Amino acid sequence: MDFEIREDRTAQGRVKLSREREAYSRLMQQGYTNAQACRVVGIDSRTGRKWRNGRSADRRQKAAPPINAVVPPSGPSRYLTEDERLHIADRLREKATIRAIAAELGRSPSTISREVRR
Template structure:
């Protein structure tokens, strides 16, 4: 709602009912404790992007680097998508 959305739209964006949105805004009644989503989740929903998927720019970067014969590990590091190997 701080971004200018009404209760109904803001509630839909974060995946809760409008009633729950009103409760969060006005203070939750005793006995009903619903945990708000994380700020990262809300930012992801509002931006429409998930860190799980690549952006168009990321895909283009990968295509360019593959053409240049860069290794998968190097490309992943450039995109900030490295993952520790188990073991």
């Protein structure tokens, strides 16, 4: 990994830890546990939990939102695209089964049958 722990280990404040936050977020997306990611980045595990989950407001501190890593959805979205709807219509004209169409699109058969009913 190309990330290096900083030499000055004193408290840096929220703004100055942006490199550590980015590295922590990247490691969490790769599947590291909180403890592993914190150990690599060089932060306390409580800090990692606060970054990941956010913090609710209390008398001394204001609320802090969690890290929002923008990750495109990996699987199919909740809604069918127009291309998928056209594919369903074409395959139904060819007398394909619902299950075959679902397998081709990588969707659940119930999703395809619901679309056909509509």
